Amino acid sequence: MKRRQESIIYQLAVSEGPLTTDELARRLSVSARTIKYEMIEVRSVLPKYGAELFAKRNEGYSIRVRDRELFDRYIEPLSLQSGLTNNFGSDDNARFLYIARKLVSSSRYAKIEDIADELYLSRSAIREAVNSVMNFLKSYHLETESKPGLGIRTFGTEYHMRMAMTELFAVHFHKVLLDNAGMEYAKWTQCGYEERQEIRHVFLKVLRESRIKVTDTNTQRLAIYFIIVRNRCNAGYRIKLPDRWKEELKGTDEISVASEIYRKLNAGFAGFDLPEEETVFLAVYLMSCRDMWNVEQPQTEYALYYQDAKEMMTELQSYMKDICNIDLIRYPWARKELLNLLISLFISIHFGLESLYRFWYDYENQAFHSPVAAALACTAAGFLQDRLDIKISVSFYSQMASLFFKRISLTEYNIRPQKLLLVNSNGLGLNEILQKRIVSRYERLVDSFTIAELYEIRGMNQEEYDAVLTDTSEIAYHYDLPCCVIRTISSEKEMDLLFNRHLIKAYQTEGLIPREEQIEIIKNYRYTDELQFFQFLAFRHGKTEKERERILEFMERVSFYDMGYLSAKSVMLYVPASLCEKECIELYCLADTGSWRGKEVEYLLFLSADWKEDWKRVKALENSFRQLFSEYSNMKAFSERRRPVLFEMIEKCLKYE
CATH class of the missing domain: 1.10.10 (Arc Repressor Mutant, subunit A)
Structure with a gap:
């Protein structure tokens, strides 16, 4: 079966409803005529996998599964292939x-x-x-x-x-x-399926018993690499390495593990009696694949790269403070993890393994779904790219974005605990049950409980309280304070409602989002291409020719950031307020659907922010923008209602964080 036919089957299998010919053509970047032609073959092969093609006029195509177990065995590898961020199935x-x-x-x-x-x-x-x-x-x-x-x-x-x-x-x-x-x-890559699995198991057993931790995605790549090594060596291809590499790797954990891997593979499989150079390069490969988040003693383990990484960390910290007004390494854990990440970069540069293009899966790109974390990572990576005169790989950029996302996620908003009035129609004493239950679940969000009869509220200063909790119907409640119905025998739904409606107000985010006058919605913007938009922004936000050149240079330098990772037909561009000399959020609603790196786009969001060394500001915009870009309807709502929508997006994040 051709790749295109498999892609059609996958798209139909994961769709919530039927797909028309035009929709399938759009998803696969082919013509509707091609889809109709391929459907003949799709219809004929599906019964072999326990399913059949169903077509309905004016609705489209769908798949009916007759044998779920057989179909699932077929669809699993297709799902893995189609899970690639760069749409391998197209x-x-x-x-x-x-x-x-x-x-x-x-x-x-x-x-x-x-x-x-x-x-x-x-x-x-x-x-x-x-x-x-x-x-x-x-x-x-x-x-x-x-x-x-x-x-x-x-x-x-x-x-x-x-x-x-x-x-x-x-x-x-x-x-x-x-x-x-x-x-x-x-x-x-020729290798029997069973032998391939056995080779992988031997390699992983050695790795498991060592001190080295390699990221899961890289263990999958190494399992393929061993097969390529054997086939290339058997065909007469030999590795030639600089003489110094062997000396540099002497005594490292990586060379020890590499030797043991090839010893075990040679004992169990034909073709792994390899020259010493193969062991040396496997040690290099393992070093480049190491999970650097877990290296405890980098100064000892990677002394050759430690000082360069430390000096570069200081330079990067100074750059981010100067241009973004943000401190990357205020906390010891952040300092350690950034240092380890930079060590991995210098390792890759030293062995010529930087810049490598990789196929990516959705789960490897999770930090890219945070527009602010990705934009800050891109700013940092752009500096490193220029400073070191290298091409920053998406792999390193992803790790940098993950570091920013972790720093943002661990930041806590200021909290103003809520003052609650408790009312129970069956007697005040029963409120103690509810009070204990709320404290056990939301203690840090509650300042005080005041127990009262419902009729007494009228004579109280209601400005001293934030909400009333009652077990009666909201229809019977006639006071100004917000009310939440929560019964003595309360349900999980009621407890969640208490948080979602009222206790969430304890988080103080008002001063973290730009003011209303700093937010501008530009309707019916005539967009042509990326370069034109860069030039437009530079002209709009730069007062002098020099300022415009700096803004344009910044945007072009960080333009390797793939905006296509953002959804909702939207793109975000970030320029530090130090270059624009003001904070603003501008949403450009395109008059006609445009194209950004081959993807359809209807909204361009421009952000200029001064973070004021306050990660809570970063978190607030990260929360709001992450939700804005998650759904097209959210971006549309922002274009209509502006600032209040940003707070709604923050609350959406708080409900599941």
């Missing part, structure tokens, strides 16, 4: 994989015209995919050579070729088999 990425795999699979020249013919496409139709492949190869420090009449070929160091091949497996999950996008590449 035709564009299938073309990318086919071309990239072809160029790294062979030392022979390949003609673009021949590749286009193999894909049944014109040369112009694969131009964008070829450009993406060139960028991918460049990120792995691989070069291409072009000769008239022969085509192009890829060359570079053997370990970079292997790293690229490992990534091009694309779905690094032990249950997934290689797809059919470029089968010439398959000889380097």
